[in-house]
Amino acid sequence: MTDVNAVEIRDTEEPKLDRRGGILKVEACGICGTDARTFFNGDPRAPAPWVLGHEPVGVLEEVAPDADLPPGVERGARVFLGSILTCGECRWCLDGFQNLCEHHLLYGYEPFPGAYAEYAAVPPIAVKNLIPLPPDLPSDLATVADPFACALNGVEQLDVQLGDTVVIVGTGPIGCWQSVMARDRGAAAVYLTDVSKDRLELAMSIVGHFVDDAFVAGEDNGVNEVMSRTNGLGASRVSVAAPSKQAQQAALEMAAKRARVVYFAGLPKHDPVSPLDVNQLHYKELVILGAYGASHRQYRITMDYLDRRQEELGRVVTHRFSLEHIAEAFETIRSGTGLKMVILP
Ligand SMILES: [Zn+2]
Ligand SMILES: [Zn+2]
Incomplete structure (x- = not known):
């Protein structure tokens, strides 16, 4: 997004690998009402030019030596990145209500550029939010894990x-x-x-x-x-x-x-x-x-449920767009003719 209601596809440098982070090769990224509101109305947390996109699924191409990966996640794995980045240390995180974290930040908003891109950085705070995908769950469907x-x-x-x-x-x-x-x-x-x-x-x-x-x-x-x-x-x-x-x-x-x-x-x-x-x-x-957001437990249950009920639950994904057609995706959300939309970089 280059301005309110303006978008451009640009060649940029690949994101830099943080000492404790990773790099995702993005396979799919959901697009939701929040993205559309940011795109059409602007948001101080997304200062243009800015890369939006907070529901990414991709292959974890690079992992820094000091990154502390969660169980079941390794380099080369297909993963989903939960957009609510939690501290992992406050009372609510420790009690398993990560959605209520005192210090949570949002992926796709400052200071973390999002994933409407071929490659996206996984910042250190997001590493523990990576969730492995069941092998048979398509990447476009897995992006809906967040909503x-x-x-x-x-x-x-x-x-x-x-x-x-x-x-x-x-x-x-x-x-x-x-x-x-x-x-x-x-x-x-x-x-x-x-x-x-x-x-x-x-x-x-x-x-x-x-x-x-x-x-x-x-x-x-x-x-x-x-x-x-x-x-x-x-x-x-x-x-x-x-x-x-x-x-x-x-x-x-x-x-x-x-x-x-x-x-x-x-x-x-x-x-x-x-x-x-x-x-x-x-x-x-x-x-x-x-009810607000979701806990790690609920993300885990979601992945399994999506996998088991792919056919019924996947029908809610009504539109898929390439990165080149992302402006069309925002328009489709605004027109209300679709339900869930996914960008495939
Ligand atoms: Zn969203
Ligand atoms: Zn917390």
Whole structure:
């Protein structure tokens, strides 16, 4: 990216090998909503000219002598690099909640250039984040490990149990994967809802066979649709995978008594306060939880799950672009005609 909304493919020097780092020959790198927002609106942490890309998979071509590789990773291995770079030493890292690390940094943002490139440096702090790929898992599919592991964190917080009625509000890649996971965890019914009819139809064409029913969230944000499908009881699990205050409030209204509600998506930083009817919480004894990022354990589970369910989960990757066509990829995200996109350098 050479400026806001401007991109160029340049020949650059190969990244330098840090004394304790590595070099990745990039095979695929996911492109997500955060990348598109950075590209179209700019971000102080990505000062142009800047190389974006924080969901890379590649071959670990070089490893510095002092690099401390995690178990199962060696030079020449195909690896995924988790984008949340954690300190490994704070209370939360030690407790296994690396997503909540006090000192975490993001790969693909200053000071770490990203991986929309043929070669990318693995900075020392990222070495412990390298995850080996199962041999049969295609590199393009493995790039989704990042958003997928976050979706898994949301489903674990939701604690879907055998017999639950699950509503997923928002049908981007996260919502689609969550519907598959909810079904795998034994949900009796899975419903999808979204404000966009087109997005909902696209989602249903991909994960429709895991879903009992899907409906456009109209004036009431889908509350009546849920109530009519649950004999007026409401849903026992609601995941809000959309950054919307209306959706957050509607989730409380469509929740059954003693339901769990997970707010998966954050709100814009400048406008984070959401008015909620707290009496819903009180009289229905609801549990509301948040979910952010993913832990190393969840990344590990994700790789195995992606490998086992390649066909179903891989359908969410709707577009692949070469590095030369990356501008087209950003446009496709903006147009909302695709779900998950991957760049193949
Ligand atoms: Zn991302
Ligand atoms: Zn930490």
